[in-house]
Amino acid sequence: MIAIILVLLLAVVVSGMLARLSPAPLPLPLVQIGLGALIASVADLSVQLQPDIFFLLFLPPLLFLDGWRIPKEGLFRDKGTILELALGLVLFTVLGVGFLLNWLFPAMPLAVAFALAAILSPTDPIAVSAIAARVPVPKRLMHILEGESLLNDASGLVCMRFAVVAALTGSFSLVSAFGTFLWVAIGGITIGVAVTWSTTRAVGWVTRRLGEETGSQILISLLIPFGAYLLAEHLHCSGILAAVAAGITMSYADQSGQILAITRVRGHAVWDTVQFAANGIIFVLLGEQLPLIVAGAAKAVRETGHHDPVWLIAYVAVITFALAALRFTWVWVSLRFTLARAARRGEKRYVPGLRLVAATSLAGVRGAITLAGVLTLPLTMNDGSAFPVRDLAIFLAAGVIILSLVAASIGLPFLLKNLELPPEPSHQEEEDRVRNAAAEAAIKALEKVQHKMGSGRNDADLYVEVGARLMELYRERIDGRSKIGAEADLARKADAIERELRLAGLRAERDEIYRVARARGTSDEIARKLVREIDLLEARFGPA
CATH class of the missing domain: 1.20.1530 (Na+/H+ antiporter like fold)
Incomplete structure (x- = not known):
């Protein structure tokens, strides 16, 4: 039974590769059914x-x-x-x-x-x-x-x-x-x-x-x-x-x-895997059972x-x-x-x-x-x-x-192909409104935490300086999304440029961490931690 499960999972993995390699747009379920039938012709899984x-x-x-x-x-x-x-x-x-x-x-x-x-x-x-x-x-x-x-x-x-x-x-x-x-x-x-x-x-x-x-x-x-x-x-x-x-x-x-x-990030990954594996196994099993079904x-x-x-x-x-x-x-x-x-x-x-x-x-x-x-x-x-x-x-x-x-x-x-449909309603204004509300909530939270952590301390000026820098980033985000017309388009282009540059920097960081790890310049534990942080940031700035 364990061997059968492993064979089915391997077939699901291989089917994904074959679907991506095929020059024609073959649906993944068809590839999995065909692979299951091939398995049945060379091995009797019973x-x-x-x-x-x-x-x-x-x-x-x-x-x-x-x-x-x-x-x-x-x-x-x-x-x-x-x-x-x-x-x-x-x-x-x-x-x-x-x-x-x-x-x-x-x-x-x-x-x-x-x-x-x-x-x-x-x-x-x-x-x-x-x-x-x-x-x-x-x-x-x-x-x-x-x-x-x-x-x-x-x-x-x-x-x-x-x-x-x-x-x-x-x-x-x-x-x-x-x-x-x-x-x-x-x-x-x-x-x-x-x-x-x-x-x-x-x-x-x-x-x-x-x-x-x-x-x-x-x-x-x-x-x-x-x-x-x-x-x-x-x-x-x-x-x-x-x-x-x-x-x-x-x-x-x-x-x-x-x-x-972190629970949400990992949970989504686990559920994506479960969905891919379950759907794939069903279709591979269909192909594997086809000879008996036809008979x-x-x-x-x-x-x-x-x-x-x-x-x-x-x-x-x-x-x-x-x-x-x-x-x-x-x-x-x-x-x-x-x-x-x-x-x-x-x-x-x-x-x-x-x-x-x-x-x-x-x-x-x-x-x-x-x-x-x-x-x-x-x-x-x-x-x-x-x-x-x-x-x-x-x-x-x-x-x-x-x-x-x-x-x-x-x-x-x-x-x-070339089917004319009414334009989909744009949700850009709604997205901007929600992002602005979130940024305003973040500014209020920063002010509150800054006051609480900085009061009565020798390094209160440092809290003020760091807090002001972070709040300025949020205010720039609000200002950019509050513009209309050409200014709004320019602000969105600037956001896209910033995203592209941030992604380039993050990928360069990750490549360097891997290079240092391969040269035994740091421990595997530290390398994994740093790469995980960069991966989360890349997911944040990646395309929607």
């Missing part, structure tokens, strides 16, 4: 994925981090559009694709078809951003896709849960399902909020009395999503919604500003009356096209309703063209959540028999992931 364990290991941290980092301003500004995509589109997809699957595969029970359709409904913005690395997705569209993904992960997987229960029990009650849904949803959200809030309050209480330990703080943040998920599942609520709610609550808890700066799916297809395996590719293409068509239809109709409501209120709204609607539809790429969800389908029914066409369902989900990634990698750059 990885047997246990659905419950797989779900627990990968989904809570990924969903938690999505909730933690999603821009709240964009989430609330476009909440109507996001909810229409994350809830309405999911139900539309479940019904449309569910009946299509049942028609394509008579051997697939309707409940299983709905479960697979629900699994295929969540989208993956990480894959979209990887595809659009060379043709950036408009910022507002990306915020909408991120918000949609955050919520449709939960709604899609909750729908899957109901469909699987119906498949196992053979019965389904709409009234009972609605009541259960309310309990599952409200309970999951409440538990996620409560776990994060109570944990952060308890940690804050301990920190105020014993001091802060960076490693413990980061470890606690890693444990919170698992705690919220497990508690919610134990109480028969949605662990998925609990993880999402825990992440959103964590973003508000961060605004208390109680943790140390099982071919057997299931023969049961439908087709003997040529090429039908598998045809089925994947039909389902992928159906998903894109349903998404295009929903986005177009939803847009018309939004514009009609705006017209009744007398608002003048930007009317997106069909290219932008098509780009929004094509950006509905399936990824890690879809794969994680389909692998959690039960292995057996309640009576001990095999779950119907499970291998075929896994293959179809894997095929849709791959084909949607390929289609988006080809189509998105074409659709987004």
Whole structure:
């Protein structure tokens, strides 16, 4: 098991290198799937994925981090559009694709078809951003896709849960399902909020009395999503919604500003690594499992009356096209309703063209959540028999992931190239206002500390001199950001020049420290300390 984990992590590292080396803009998930298939062809890792364990290991941290980092301003500004995509589109997809699957595969029970359709409904913005690395997705569209993904992960997987229960029990009650849904949803959200809030309050209480330990703080943040998920599942609520709610609550808890700066810096680095590793392992595992998935799916297809395996590719293409068509239809109709409501209120709204609607539809790429969800389908029914066409369902989900990634990698750059969009609102004035407020608060704090530390001392003049020099830097910053027009542009150019010069000086400092360390002119401990200080300063003055 340890060897398998190390091989998977090494594959994730290698995939990143291969993606950067490729002349064409290959999405990282596709590279990882291909690398996983290559590993399967040369080595038998014998990885047997246990659905419950797989779900627990990968989904809570990924969903938690999505909730933690999603821009709240964009989430609330476009909440109507996001909810229409994350809830309405999911139900539309479940019904449309569910009946299509049942028609394509008579051997697939309707409940299983709905479960697979629900699994295929969540989208993956990480894959979209990887595809659009060379043709950036408009910022507002990306915020909408991120918000949609955050919520449709939960709604899609909750729908899957109901469909699987119906498949196992053979019965389904709409009234009972609605009541259960309310309990599952409200309970999951409440538990996620409560776990994060109570944990952060308890940690804050301990920190105020014993001091802060960076490693413990980061470890606690890693444990919170698992705690919220497990508690919610134990109480028969949605662990998925609990993880999402825990992440959103964590973003508000961060605004208390109680943790140390070094904790935030290291915490972000740890979470970036966790996200990169978890997403990467999921796609490498998909590639590693492809031979078994294809073999099982071919057997299931023969049961439908087709003997040529090429039908598998045809089925994947039909389902992928159906998903894109349903998404295009929903986005177009939803847009018309939004514009009609705006017209009744007398608002003048930007009317997106069909290219932008098509780009929004094509950006509905399936990824890690879809794969994680389909692998959690039960292995057996309640009576001990095999779950119907499970291998075929896994293959179809894997095929849709791959084909949607390929289609988006080809189509998105074409659709987004030279696309005219309304200019994004500038937040420069807001940023300047906040920076000025922070600088004024710093001046007041310096005056207070200067008076406190310098009174009654022989070196009071030194405190006055140093304090005045620091306060002058803050006043220059305020004056530069308070200017308007050409003077403001000149001040910003001066800031950019200052940043470039500071970065050049910091890099020269670091190179010299390394040179002295290599010549044994100082200890490793001192060299690491000085380099760490320079790294933090470089992060401060680096590009935003």
